[in-house]
Amino acid sequence: MSRFNFEVITLLPKAFELINNLGVITRALDKNLIDVNLHDLREYGEGSYRQVDDKPYGGGAGMVLKPEPIYRAYESIRKSPKSRTLLMTPQGKVLKQNDLARWSTLNQIIIICGQYEGFDERIRYLADEEISIGDYVLSGGEIPAISIINGLTRLLPGTLGDPESLIDESHNSCLLEYPQYTRPLTFNDMKVPDILVSGNHEEIKLWRRQKSFERTLARRDDLISEKNNDKSVKNKKINKNSNYLLKISTKNEYDNYPDW
Numbered sequence: 001m002s003r004f005n006f007e008v009i010t011l012l013p014k015a016f017e018l019i020n021n022l023g024v025i026t027r028a029l030d031k032n033l034i035d036v037n038l039h040d041l042r043e044y045g046e047g048s049y050r051q052v053d054d055k056p057y058g059g060g061a062g063m064v065l066k067p068e069p070i071y072r073a074y075e076s077i078r079k080s081p082k083s084r085t086l087l088m089t090p091q092g093k094v095l096k097q098n099d100l101a102r103w104s105t106l107n108q109i110i111i112i113c114g115q116y117e118g119f120d121e122r123i124r125y126l127a128d129e130e131i132s133i134g135d136y137v138l139s140g141g142e143i144p145a146i147s148i149i150n151g152l153t154r155l156l157p158g159t160l161g162d163p164e165s166l167i168d169e170s171h172n173s174c175l176l177e178y179p180q181y182t183r184p185l186t187f188n189d190m191k192v193p194d195i196l197v198s199g200n201h202e203e204i205k206l207w208r209r210q211k212s213f214e215r216t217l218a219r220r221d222d223l224i225s226e227k228n229n230d231k232s233v234k235n236k237k238i239n240k241n242s243n244y245l246l247k248i249s250t251k252n253e254y255d256n257y258p259d260w
Contacts, residue, residue, distance in 0.1 A: 062117025088141025
């Protein structure tokens with residue numbers, strides 16, 4: 001199996017030292033499942049001071065990343081036929097789990113990290129997609145880039161010890177994950193639900209899907225769609241309760257939470 005290549009254009013390559021201590025990513029690097037190649041934007045800067053930014057035309061606060069250094073860095077990268085270029089920007093499409101799944105079928109992702117007040121508009125022409133990780137602004141695109149590397153790497157074959165652990169995770173089925181418990185059976189007068197120690201795996205499966213639906217409805221009802229209510233015999237009980245829950249749903253503290 002060929003390695004998945006992440007090519008990152010950044011003004012702060014030291015920010016990515018974190019990935020050497022991130023468990024899943026570190027294991028993927030050690031197993032040669034991925035390569036993370038950092039392209040220091042400063043090395044492509046202009047003049048003796050390696051200038052990468054300048055004042056915006058028309059005036060305004062802050063500095064703007066110049067197009068020439070980013071184009072030079074981008075052109076230095078050897079492109080794969082199955083590659084995608086992502087521009088990290090708060091103006092971009094909000095990252096979703098299905099984006100990570102879609103990109104995991106490629107073998108190269110090129111990430112351009114924004115910085116300062118922003119970047120010259122002409123830099124956008126390099127990107128296949130513009131991506132944000134939420135409705136807020138960070139000082140640069142490095143944290144979003146690390147988030148993408150982390151989330152995508154987890155989906156690559158051979159990264160996780162148990163691939164089935166991905167199946168029931170939040171957002172993989174448009175539902176949030178069900179509640180999880182481990183030992184002790186009782187803690188601070190809080191007891192593990194009886195169903196989970198019953199040994200009845202079919203009932204446990206139904207309980208977990210029911211709880212996933214209830215939790216999604218309470219916290220992220222925007223995620224719920226008709227496709228979550230399949231008509232199999234196994235889920236008739238869930239669908240009946242789900243329809244009831246939909247009717248009695250009320251507003252809660254999560255209603256105005258950013259869609260990310």
